[in-house]
Amino acid sequence: MQAREVLVTGYGLVAPTALDAASLFTTISKKRSCIRQHPAFVELGFANPAAGFVDEQQWQVIAAAFPGDLQTTSRQEWLAHYVACQALAHAGLADGAFARIASGIFVGANKHCVSGDLRDASRYMDDQGRVDLDQYLDNHTLSGGAFARRVDQQTRHLAEWLGVRDHISTHSDACAAGTMAIGSAYRAIARGEIDLALCGAVELMAHELSYYSFDGLGALCQRVDFSPQEQSRPFMPDRCGFVLSEGAALLVLESREHAERRQARPLGRVLGYANLCEAEKITSSSRDGSKYAACMAAALTDAGLASAAVDHVNVHGTSTQANDRCEALGLAQVFGETIEQMTFTANKSAVGHSLAGSGAIEAVLSLMSIQLGVALPTLNFQPEKSQFPELKFLCEPLQQPINVVLSNSFGFGGVNSSLVLGRA
């Protein structure tokens, strides 16, 4: 059966310092970083409090737009609603559109953190550290509703609000989850199961518990001699870990038939997608980059494109030594000599690593690059010092026609994904 064409007709985004996609694109174009000192991390006395985070001013705007009871709903629901409203408005869709046809919600999200609850629970510990559950129940109500800490609450909210009756899924593929949510939506439309999808990620992990965990593994940058803005430096020899971040992006995908029926304005196309669990190591890929290369090549095969068709790559580029090296080697295997004609961007240099959020945010930025014909700069990149000079990262935004972008997301657990986006 012939796969159907899948168009992107709208998107919405919230990232650290940016309440919409255009603001984030402008911020990165002007080589400004979204990474700052996180006040909660400062208060806790972290030696390095750098993070990308949605700040209280942003939360006020997001909360004000939420139609439900703020006391009994979670922040991830408010954020999902805010970003979804942007995406629907951008696509020219009423919220009733999803209930009328076969549709789906595909949202990437990994964890919600509970340090306030930990502190509260510690009040009811006895001398052996055992919690008196009955006292805890009598004296403590979980803020944001009983299920606020569950990862699927934003998905449930969107599904209920939009009346989605078909695909409803919360993707938790670590750092690849946002890209894999978009990939699953693309496949469901391509094979004719649904006509309309809202997909992407909502991730709120710029939190001390996530920080402790990733720091324990040595994955976070701890170079305090770098300013917060300088710490995420993908593909530079002195890169030393990622900067924790958060954010959300949702895209509206439609079958071409559905989009044309309602005369929607296409913003781009999803041309191909692949994912691969690599069974290599739980935290790193094959040292020669071959597993990453296999995933990228599979996505290009799915798109029916030769590697030479790709103009621009939005890399995963976490700024860790191992990941960037593997990705650089994988890119060289996939693109060979054509690599020198291509441009590359590493958005995490400006935004930090928002885990599931990053794949969705980077997909939106990639689509904007296609629409605007602008390749985004990579912050903190110095070509003369580059460890991988064959990868042409930019220090300034570059006007160039971009028809096809490959966007990579590789996750802990050995889960890889690549998305091929193109002009509508």
Place this chain on the structure above:
Amino acid sequence: MKKTVAIAGAGCVLPSGWGVESFWAAANEGRSAITALNTRRFHSERVVAFGQIQDQDHQRSRQDLAQNLQRYCTPAVIWGVSAVRQALDEAGLTGEQPGVRFGLYCCQGGYTHPSLESYAELLHGCRQDGVADMAAFAKRILQDRAQDPFLVLKGLSNCLLGVTSLALKLVGECNAYMQGVAGNLAALREATAALQAGRIDAAIIVGAGSELDTLALSGLVQAGVISANGSDTLLPFDLRGIGGIAGEGAAALVLRRREDLPAGPQTCLADMTAHAILARLSLPDRPTDVLVCSGTGDPHKDRELCQTLARTGASHITSGLAINGILSAAPSLVDLILARGALQAQQVPPIAGLQQPVANLPFVQGAPHPASLAHCLVLNRDDNGFSAAFQLFYSAEVPQD
């Protein structure tokens, strides 16, 4: 025409025991595996029962996973890998079968790790004036390195996927989902689509999780999903029910295209539907021979649920909820295993403990009920409101796709 997909193997590690046979035996005997809650991390006189994996079953599961991988795992992930190995054994496969392209689709429970227990010792050590000093807690972790270095891996929502793929050396398509019914449905949908599209030849679907944690259980109490009245019996669809009891465990299925399986009877997946609102869930047009539906243990909620059950026109209704408790990660997979057992045995297990049904529907009570069964519906409603329906049919014939 879409190719028919069949269940080629199943496995589970549940409170009822290690393996599908233990679960099936408990279901037919109407024997609940819910026991007195046993944990060293909290105590309660109000939440006293739990569907808990027994230590011997945990130890048996550990034999299925290399020691060096166990350091990355929560107990639930270990059960998940063991359930996968059982399902592969029944399907006559290993993860590295030459010529067979595998897909791996995982689902974890919602609130499982890092749990309060992960931090309990540290929190206790940082208490000053009766409450943990979170700055001291931060210092212990960041400067003294007092936290388990593998906590980030144990806390990954795709830990089950990562460890299973490493244990089986399985390279291929994959997806990790979160949370009960919605996660199970998404995993089954993606797996079925990949088989039908010909991208893979065998799909492994596995769910694993536990809510045995202070914060998780208090969330379930607050939501009214489990009772906090000292109850130690879970009675779905019974007027005597006084609320839910949580459980833990893992279940796995191996799916294959029907045409790739040998001749003989097979349990096939016919259709799946979903909705965030139960009343709007699309149900099959034709009456079903047997309906598997968990229920809740709360008579008011179960009576409401019965309005939807009545729409199915089922000849027999059963539930496995009282056997294992309310499962966070694999509710639909466990019900599918129960449904498959009923179709294979041509026998519907009773609802354990049911004496006073909340509605006049064909609930199976007392003893297993032999019947001619061809079509089965599994209907699940998650505790946060999400609903799904799965249709199965049992056939000796290979359908002409």
